[in-house]
Amino acid sequence: MSRFNIRSLDLNLLSVFVILWDTRSVSRTSDRLALTQPAVSHALKRLRERLDDALFVPGRQGLVPTARATELINPVRKALTHIEQALEDAPPFEPAEAHREFRIAAHDLVEFWLLPALVETVSKEAPGVVIRIVPVPEPGSVSDLLESGDIDVVIGGQPLMGMSVRSKPLSQVKLVTLIWKREELRRRKFPLTLYLQRPHVVFQLRNNVGSIVDQALAAQGHKRHVGAIVQTFLAMPAIAEKTGYICNVPDQIGNRFAELFDLSVHQPPVDLPPFTLFHAWHARFEFDPALAWLLDRIRQVAAPKQGARI
Template sequence: MDISLARLDLNLLTVFDTLMQERNVTRAAEQLHLSQSTVSHALGRLRIALDDPLFIMSRRAMMPTERAKALAGPIRQALAMLEQGLRQAAGFDPTTARRIFRIATPGSVEHGMVPALVDLLYQQAPLCRLEVCELADSDYERELEKGGLDLVIGFAGANHLSPRLWQEEWFSNPLVCLSPIGSELPEVLGPEQLVSRPHIHTSSWGHSQAMVDLWLARLGVARELGVRLPSFMAVPPLMATGRYLVVVPEMIGRHFCHHYPLQLHQLEPAIPIVYLMAGHPLTAHDQAIGWFKRLLHQLAGDLYGHSAG
């Protein structure tokens, strides 16, 4: 069946894209700020125009047909390009713009840099806001493509992001070890001293902790893990027991040493951790995201005196 784009109501494609994401008429209607009957009517028109049921009701959700699956990618890409073009046409003035920047970051960046980022964003774009979610074991292509995220902060060399995303280095921050004050460990630790006590493992999915284990394995030793944590929140009270060591990015280590009775030890040889930014090619020329990337580079330069940007 031949379908002319000129005869197809393009508003129906937005309904189709939202239904593909939500798989539920009620939720799709809420997302589109339309009534359920309007969304149902739009779906009916699409079914007639495309000569396909598109979605089949199951017990829990509306399941897309093979035709719908084939259309989903091109329609999402076309809508994303249109959205990007409209944003670019409007331009971006940080002093007057109202926008929410959405990023996924490792816990170390959330803990060590997000408060300063919020302050810098407020100074330069007072009507803009920030939403942060924790980095997960995902390639993030779909989230970035559909606009659920603007940028992902990941790790260089970790191979955890889709190769179809653009990536650029942000800044480097080495890993350090923390011990309780009075531990009598030297200022610089080698592998033997590093495994002298049980460790706190600080992430449910953490590149930095994997780097520590790889570093130790290369040097022929292994550490004992005393506690596994999903974040950094419980590290200070656990360290106060005097039983553990913990390896963290230096930005976290210096923060903890400033506020708690802990001391910082450099590692020899060093374990550098390089943070990078990643985004979808569809938004590579988005003026707002470009401005936000420059803000992140400025932040790294202000805090650590270096950034790849």
């Protein structure tokens, strides 16, 4: 016996078949499906030809199913139910019941600034969810890692480019200047003379592009004295505490660093343009309710806080 090729069958015909079984009437089936009676009759004709069986024959009280139709009704009804369920909207993400790990690629700035508040929020809403921070990969591999799901979100200082990568601004970041509290600087704005005299501890950008501090100083004909170059933001205030060096850090973590390392916080002596922090994910998971929930929580904790000041 030759195998039935389901690909050659219009699945809409099966819906007509089920309603015909329920109503035992072409006219009532047409009303139920909002089709004309000739359209229902034509669908039944196609089914009969395809299955080589009459399926329904006239009876005293309407259409009567054949033995073949009786064999088919339960499997067909069940199959259509499975298809409908598969095509329904994805079930909502239930944080309180979820057990999964989200992987966020980010630098230590994000770990120190956003992660504590994010984990606090997640721990309350979704105690079974784990947030894992992983290193930011090389630009050439980011898109593949997002597409594969090895990384859920990337947070960084540059918008990500790549096929089907979604990248949007997350927050504006301004720099503040830290120095020994023992200097007893009373002014909110850091004095330019001291800024140029005292060595700075500098965060090393991966792409080696000159920092916005150096660019702003150069525009006014100045150059700072660099005393140390580090790879993590956390090292900057630690060195400043030991040496009296100056460091410039994002304002989101400036006050916290000042508390931890006995430093004072000031506005830089020159205007420094803010830089944008971006977050990125892959379009493949854009409609995943779990990822949508995570992105919403990241945006919440990254939003500017009312009353924030230097």
